[in-house]
Amino acid sequence: MNTLARQGFFSGVGEAATLRALTAVVVYEIDQSSLAPLLQERAALAEELALTLSHRVEYGLSLTNRGMTQKGKSVPSLVARIKSLFEVPQSEL
Amino acid sequence: MFQNLSWSQAIVDPTVQAGTLAVVGVFTTRVGMRGFPKIRFAGQVFFFVALTVLLLYHGIVPYQEEPQASEAFERIFIALAKIIWWIYAASALVGFVRVYLRFEGQPREGRLVQDLVVGLIYLGATLSVVAYVLGVPVGTLIATSGVFAIILGLAMQSTLSDVFSGIALNLGRPYSIGDWIVLNDKIEGRVVETNWRSTHLLNSTNDLVVLPNSFLAKVGLTNLSSPDRSHGVSLEVEVAPTTMPSMISAVMTSVLLNSTKSLPEPPPTVQIKGITATALELELSFRVRDISEVPAAKNELYDLLYRHLRAAGLVLAGAEAAQSTPGDRIETTTQRKKTPLSPLNAVPLFSSLTDEEKEILARSMKRRSFKKDEHIIEQGDTASSLTIVRAGAVSRHAAGRNEGDGSRTVGSW
Numbered sequence: 125m126n127t128l129a130r131q132g133f134f135s136g137v138g139e140a141a142t143l144r145a146l147t148a149v150v151v152y153e154i155d156q157s158s159l160a161p162l163l164q165e166r167a168a169l170a171e172e173l174a175l176t177l178s179h180r181v182e183y184g185l186s187l188t189n190r191g192m193t194q195k196g197k198s199v200p201s202l203v204a205r206i207k208s209l210f211e212v213p214q215s216e217l
Numbered sequence: 218m219f220q221n222l223s224w225s226q227a228i229v230d231p232t233v234q235a236g237t238l239a240v241v242g243v244f245t246t247r248v249g250m251r252g253f254p255k256i257r258f259a260g261q262v263f264f265f266v267a268l269t270v271l272l273l274y275h276g277i278v279p280y281q282e283e284p285q286a287s288e289a290f291e292r293i294f295i296a297l298a299k300i301i302w303w304i305y306a307a308s309a310l311v312g313f314v315r316v317y318l319r320f321e322g323q324p325r326e327g328r329l330v331q332d333l334v335v336g337l338i339y340l341g342a343t344l345s346v347v348a349y350v351l352g353v354p355v356g357t358l359i360a361t362s363g364v365f366a367i368i369l370g371l372a373m374q375s376t377l378s379d380v381f382s383g384i385a386l387n388l389g390r391p392y393s394i395g396d397w398i399v400l401n402d403k404i405e406g407r408v409v410e411t412n413w414r415s416t417h418l419l420n421s422t423n424d425l426v427v428l429p430n431s432f433l434a435k436v437g438l439t440n441l442s443s444p445d446r447s448h449g450v451s452l453e454v455e456v457a458p459t460t461m462p463s464m465i466s467a468v469m470t471s472v473l474l475n476s477t478k479s480l481p482e483p484p485p486t487v488q489i490k491g492i493t494a495t496a497l498e499l500e501l502s503f504r505v506r507d508i509s510e511v512p513a514a515k516n517e518l519y520d521l522l523y524r525h526l527r528a529a530g531l532v533l534a535g536a537e538a539a540q541s542t543p544g545d546r547i548e549t550t551t552q553r554k555k556t557p558l559s560p561l562n563a564v565p566l567f568s569s570l571t572d573e574e575k576e577i578l579a580r581s582m583k584r585r586s587f588k589k590d591e592h593i594i595e596q597g598d599t600a601s602s603l604t605i606v607r608a609g610a611v612s613r614h615a616a617g618r619n620e621g622d623g624s625r626t627v628g629s630w
Contacts, residue, residue, distance in 0.1 A: 127564055127566055127603055127604065127605050127606070128593065128594060128600075128603075128604040128605075128606060128611065133600050133601075133602065133603040137599070138596075138597045138598060138599050139594050139595070139596055139597060139598050139599070139600060140596065141596050141613040142592055142594065142595050142596040142613070143592065143593040143594040143611050143612070143613055144590060144591070144592050144593065144611065144612050144613075145587040145588065145589055145590060145591045145592075145593060145609060145610075145611060146474065146589070146590075146609070146610040146611060146612050147471070147474075147589055147609040147610050148586065148587070148588060148589055148608075148609050149586065149587040149591075149593065149606060149607075149608065149609030149610070149611060150584065150585075150586045150587075150606075150607040150608040150609060151584070151585050151586070151587070151593065151604045151605060151606050151607055152582045152583065152584055152585075152604070152605040152607055153582065153583045153584075153585060153602040153603065153604055153605075154578055154581065154582055154602055154603045154605070155581060155583075155601065155602045156601055156602065157581075158577070158578060158581035158582075159578065159603075161577075162570075162574050162577060162578065166574075169569065169570070169574075172569035173566065173569065176566050176568065176569065177566065
């Protein structure tokens with residue numbers, strides 16, 4: 125299953141490309157507000173998500189668009205961004 | 218003869234003149250013009266003409282037998298001058314062949330033919346020297362040489378058959394350097410060299426396969442790089458016939474649409490090959506840019522296939538599908554479609570979530586649908602929600618980028 129707008133959703137960056145439906149498309153949308161309580165409850169989740177996200181980004185490099193990744197985005201910085209975006213209290217790493 | 222020779226006499230002496238010209242000519246064309254075949258050819262022609270004029274001026278006709286036997290020294294000199302003249306003639310012709318004799322603009326493939334012509338030129342020059350300089354009748358020589366030719370031919374039978382097959386292959390050009398060819402007996406590889414005796418292939422395990430030309434001329438071969446580099450790939454898939462074949466083939470079409478490796482032109486096709494109680498057989502055909510992309514394309518396609526089948530609630534044909542009746546299967550698939558948890562389960566990103574967490578997320582999920590060509594997300598927007606594609610294909614366009622590169626199908630179900 126593919127997810128779109130991961131980058132914007134998790135780190136608040138503007139989308140690098142316009143996404144257009146090639147065929148009739150059905151999507152499910154998850155709001156930031158619905159993920160926030162989960163992240164606040166379990167802080168480790170942010171790190172897990174960041175890890176999967178960074179792996180997917182690496183994989184996505186070859187598969188999709190090179191423009192969607194920013195260089196030098198490490199897992200810890202992603203974690204910090206996710207936490208700040210979802211208003212998760214920062215823990216000492 | 219040399220005792221009372223003054224400088225002025227030495228300069229007008231044909232021996233000195235021809236000798237100097239020959240030496241200067243050799244040095245300028247061989248050493249000075251090395252690496253510039255066209256200039257070198259012009260130089261060779263110039264010196265050849267100069268030498269001809271000089272010899273004719275002194276009454277020496279190189280392409281005629283010397284009528285009268287004169288002094289020994291003079292005879293030797295005249296013979297030498299003639300031999301030099303013939304060598305010049307031959308090398309000027311060879312220079313011409315090397316520069317201008319090309320087959321369809323590909324000097325590398327034409328090399329064998331060039332070598333042949335050059336060989337003929339040198340043979341002709343040698344025979345001319347024999348006839349006009351040494352005065353031996355060539356006709357009888359050729360007649361007697363027939364015996365030697367037979368002996369030589371028998372001794373070099375296999376080599377000669379390679380050589381002539383090589384000539385035939387070069388003229389026929391069933392393949393060229395860089396092509397990927399497959400022989401009927403399963404030998405395959407990329408052609409890296411063709412020469413007099415053999416053709417060298419580099420196979421997929423990076424080993425050199427040397428095939429004698431006579432062998433290649435006999436077996437049938439398939440050139441996978443002809444007429445162009447693009448290569449067709451087909452996959453056979455067997456899906457349990459739990460729903461209408463047209464629906465299954467629609468799923469397969471979306472699989473192909475989402476492949477990043479397959480070429481858009483000619484469009485990939487799905488063909489239903491047959492149906493049995495346990496399986497619907499489909500064949501997916503598409504083209505890739507180069508044969509080296511086939512493994513990656515296949516891997517990607519199998520991955521997409523698996524994901525799309527799961528999303529559509531389909532299963533691959535197999536033991537399990539054979540046991541359950543189709544009715545059951547349809548029921549379970551419709552059930553699966555209803556539970557909103559299934560899309561979350563299929564998202565690798567959420568693999569670290571617990572089931573409860575997934576349930577909380579699933580409850581807040583909103584379903585939206587887009588028509589064809591509608592924009593789902595605009596470039597530069599900051600998305601406030603994560604979008605999971607349930608069905609359909611989405612393409613990505615980045616402004617300021619080549620359409621061909623920027624537009625990619627990125628996801629679907």
